Amino acid sequence: MAQATVVTRGAYHDSVALLTLARALRARPGVREAAVVMGTPANHDLLAQAGLLTDLARTATANDLIVVVEAETASGAEAAAGATAPLLAEGATREARRGRARPRTIAGAVRQMPDANLALISVPGVFAAAEARAALGAGLHVVLFSDNVALADEIALKRQALAQGLLLMGPDCGTAYVAGVPLGFANVVPRGPVGLVAASGTGLQQVATLLAGRGRGVSHAIGVGGRDMSEAVGGLMTLAGLARLGDDAGTELIVVVGKPPALAVGERVRAALRGIGKPAVVCLLGRDVTTRTDGAVTTVATLEDAALAADAALGRAAWRPRPFSAPDVTGRIGEARRALYAGQSTVLGLYAGGTLAHESLIILEALLGPVASNLTGARGRHRVLDLGADEFTIARAHPMLDPTIRLEMIGRASEQADLAVLLLDVVLGHGAAADPAGDVAPAIEAARAAARGAGRGLAVVASVVGTAGDPQWLAAQVARLEAAGAWVLPSNAQAARAAAAIAGGEPVLDRLLGPGAPR
Amino acid sequence: MSGRRGCLVRLSAHLARRLEATEGARGRVHSVFARAVNVQWSDGSLLALHGPGPLLAPFAAAVDDVARLGALRPDMIVTVESGRLLAPGLGLSWQGAQRVDCALVSRRPGGASGFAALAGVLPPHAPGLDSQLGRDARAALAAGIAERDATRLMAGARSLLGLGEGLTPAGDDCLVGALAVLHAVDASVLTEPGVAAAIAADAGARTTTIAREFVLHALAGRFSEPVLAVLRARSRDEADRAAARLATSGATSGADTLHGMRLAWDALAV
Numbered sequence: 001m002a003q004a005t006v007v008t009r010g011a012y013h014d015s016v017a018l019l020t021l022a023r024a025l026r027a028r029p030g031v032r033e034a035a036v037v038m039g040t041p042a043n044h045d046l047l048a049q050a051g052l053l054t055d056l057a058r059t060a061t062a063n064d065l066i067v068v069v070e071a072e073t074a075s076g077a078e079a080a081a082g083a084t085a086p087l088l089a090e091g092a093t094r095e096a097r098r099g100r101a102r103p104r105t106i107a108g109a110v111r112q113m114p115d116a117n118l119a120l121i122s123v124p125g126v127f128a129a130a131e132a133r134a135a136l137g138a139g140l141h142v143v144l145f146s147d148n149v150a151l152a153d154e155i156a157l158k159r160q161a162l163a164q165g166l167l168l169m170g171p172d173c174g175t176a177y178v179a180g181v182p183l184g185f186a187n188v189v190p191r192g193p194v195g196l197v198a199a200s201g202t203g204l205q206q207v208a209t210l211l212a213g214r215g216r217g218v219s220h221a222i223g224v225g226g227r228d229m230s231e232a233v234g235g236l237m238t239l240a241g242l243a244r245l246g247d248d249a250g251t252e253l254i255v256v257v258g259k260p261p262a263l264a265v266g267e268r269v270r271a272a273l274r275g276i277g278k279p280a281v282v283c284l285l286g287r288d289v290t291t292r293t294d295g296a297v298t299t300v301a302t303l304e305d306a307a308l309a310a311d312a313a314l315g316r317a318a319w320r321p322r323p324f325s326a327p328d329v330t331g332r333i334g335e336a337r338r339a340l341y342a343g344q345s346t347v348l349g350l351y352a353g354g355t356l357a358h359e360s361l362i363i364l365e366a367l368l369g370p371v372a373s374n375l376t377g378a379r380g381r382h383r384v385l386d387l388g389a390d391e392f393t394i395a396r397a398h399p400m401l402d403p404t405i406r407l408e409m410i411g412r413a414s415e416q417a418d419l420a421v422l423l424l425d426v427v428l429g430h431g432a433a434a435d436p437a438g439d440v441a442p443a444i445e446a447a448r449a450a451a452r453g454a455g456r457g458l459a460v461v462a463s464v465v466g467t468a469g470d471p472q473w474l475a476a477q478v479a480r481l482e483a484a485g486a487w488v489l490p491s492n493a494q495a496a497r498a499a500a501a502i503a504g505g506e507p508v509l510d511r512l513l514g515p516g517a518p519r
Numbered sequence: 520m521s522g523r524r525g526c527l528v529r530l531s532a533h534l535a536r537r538l539e540a541t542e543g544a545r546g547r548v549h550s551v552f553a554r555a556v557n558v559q560w561s562d563g564s565l566l567a568l569h570g571p572g573p574l575l576a577p578f579a580a581a582v583d584d585v586a587r588l589g590a591l592r593p594d595m596i597v598t599v600e601s602g603r604l605l606a607p608g609l610g611l612s613w614q615g616a617q618r619v620d621c622a623l624v625s626r627r628p629g630g631a632s633g634f635a636a637l638a639g640v641l642p643p644h645a646p647g648l649d650s651q652l653g654r655d656a657r658a659a660l661a662a663g664i665a666e667r668d669a670t671r672l673m674a675g676a677r678s679l680l681g682l683g684e685g686l687t688p689a690g691d692d693c694l695v696g697a698l699a700v701l702h703a704v705d706a707s708v709l710t711e712p713g714v715a716a717a718i719a720a721d722a723g724a725r726t727t728t729i730a731r732e733f734v735l736h737a738l739a740g741r742f743s744e745p746v747l748a749v750l751r752a753r754s755r756d757e758a759d760r761a762a763a764r765l766a767t768s769g770a771t772s773g774a775d776t777l778h779g780m781r782l783a784w785d786a787l788a789v
Binding site for chain 2: 012013014015016018019022036037038040041042043045046049062063103108111112113114
């Protein structure tokens with residue numbers, strides 16, 4: 001047996017915390033005993049009787065906390081003793097949260113937490129501006145998760161924030177990372193040298209998770225809201241975010257994610273990036289974006305390419321876009337096509353992530369022609385639906401939380417005779433559903449079975465936005481989808497291309513891989 | 520930053536008198552917990568601040584909003600000024616506060632009748648009281664109470680002080696419980712010359728600052744409202760409810776106090 005001791009001078013932890021600590025230490029493997037007592041003379045005697053009065057414990061006085069751990073090995077005892085401070089701190093945080101009345105106002109919250117420097121606001125849009133104004137007035141940066149904030153309010157709030165040297169992320173900012181802290185719908189990603197400014201939540205998530213898969217982490221990710229780069233808002237927060245990342249010593253490379261900005265805003269953004277001088281990758285999803293490099297700034301066409309280009313720049317390696325990284329793509333495409341009957345040639349994309357839907361829309365349009373979508377109001381044989389849009393979320397939670405609407409639509413899809421491919425996104429991370437693949441898998445199985453019953457095939461192509469650290473367990477999510485018959489590709493862009501190739505056949509493959517490329 | 524307005528809604532009468540008599544007094548924040556803060560005055564005594572509700576110590580005051588205590592940090596200076604406790608970011612007036620008599624008067628007819636009505640099994644006390652040291656200490660205290668033997672009572676008290684688990688060690692809580700019953704029923708042994716002073720001196724030397732404060736007030740016959748509720752209960756139901764509330768104090772503090780009350784009650788053979 002070995003013993004380890006921790007004496008904390010002048011330690012005042014309530015009895016519940018001390019009892020909880022003692023239990024936690026005793027529960028550690030290999031620990032035979034753990035004494036957690038104040039260093040009073042009587043407790044010295046108590047420890048001595050139990051053979052736990054170590055030399056260090058003897059030095060404790062009445063207001064000092066003694067922790068003596070006896071374990072099977074010296075390393076076990078030391079490790080347990082070393083866990084004392086973190087366990088007490090964890091307990092103190094839990095108690096502090098439980099013990100205090102929940103504040104009802106920003107002002108009350110600031111009183112309770114005077115060291116706070118950020119407020120995350122998620123209230124109905126009609127109230128959001130006032131709360132954001134109060135938070136800014138209290139000197140807090142703001143993550144404005146709320147949507148349905150009036151444009152005039154957004155502009156006024158952002159100007160107020162800038163005047164105070166603060167950031168106002170949003171409105172409709174679903175994802176952000178500040179100093180390694182994930183906010184909103186966010187995946188578990190490491191801290192690292194990539195700073196992001198994003199007018200897109202799932203776009204940010206796609207880039208961040210793909211970077212994490214390559215071992216690249218995020219310094220900060222600033223969500224600016226979907227309208228920030230419009231002419232009206234003028235890129236106020238995008239430019240402010242870029243300036244901060246430019247000044248941040250922990251940010252070595254900047255990625256900008258969004259949709260095509262207003263012309264003047266785009267020019268200001270590029271000028272800002274040139275002025276900062278750090279390597280940068282710009283992914284502003286739109287039609288006819290070509291990959292190019294202008295000094296330290298690389299422009300890319302897809303979210304995956306943003307991650308790949310950033311990774312390459314950090315590694316000082318060359319990079320060029322390619323349509324697929326998944327193995328045996330042509331084989332899988334051929335197999336899927338052979339299961340279809342002649343009349344099946346359309347794609348239906350049912351998306352939880354709006355930016356992912358937008359990216360797929362652009363890719364499918366380029367490869368297949370017109371695509372109907374609630375994102376654009378366009379008509380076409382193919383369809384891409386953003387199920388997080390307002391028309392689908394009336395009296396219903398967002399599809400990242402509630403799969404109901406998507407399940408209904410998958411069920412109806414099997415009745416569509418010309419449907420060849422169902423295209424899906426599955427988004428993991430904090431705030432997302434506990435088992436999104438498990439939610440959708442039965443519907444996929446049922447839809448494929450129904451199609452088979454009608455003498456048709458139905459290909460299901462998906463991508464999973466997530467990391468190995470996410471609570472939903474990425475590998476299990478992928479496995480569940482594949483078990484249901486879905487083909488899971490490494491990115492949304494690859495999934496969209498695969499869907500297009502299944503639906504469109506050889507002409508699409510020729511465009512993707514080049515005519516005569518090995519199949 | 521000027522003090523944010525708030526108020527004390529409840530405080531012990533003893534504390535109120537002290538505050539009114541010590542305009543200009545300065546203390547410092549001694550310890551900060553999730554739901555309470557202790558302030559230590561220059562004479563070493565404590566003032567406990569906590570949220571609304573019964574006074575959890577005879578030296579306590581309840582603030583109107585526990586969130587206000589979030590402004591306090593260890594070693595902050597607290598002053599008494601014009602009917603308020605002042606600290607950076609905080610000003611607490613006691614002018615409209617309800618004053619609670621936390622003193623037990625001994626030899627009151629029917630004193631501790633509530634405890635007499637308290638039936639059945641008490642919740643488990645802290646393991647430290649079951650150690651050999653704990654058993655010996657409790658036995659000495661019980662014998663001192665039963666035989667009105669001040670020497671054995673002081674020995675038992677001395678052995679209990681600082682013994683066992685908790686920021687207020689289990690032995691101290693047990694002793695406070697015993698002293699509560701003594702004050703409610705028969706405090707004669709405590710009034711013998713030197714007894715209270717000796718126990719107070721031992722409390723100063725042998726236990727934590729916070730526990731010492733409870734013991735000193737207990738020697739003077741002042742207790743928390745949860746303890747008083749048990750001893751002032753007028754029926755078995757009321758006593759059971761009061762005991763159940765007391766038992767929820769701390770990890771085992773409330774239970775240890777109840778065991779001390781039982782010890783003294785049994786020793787007095789009331």
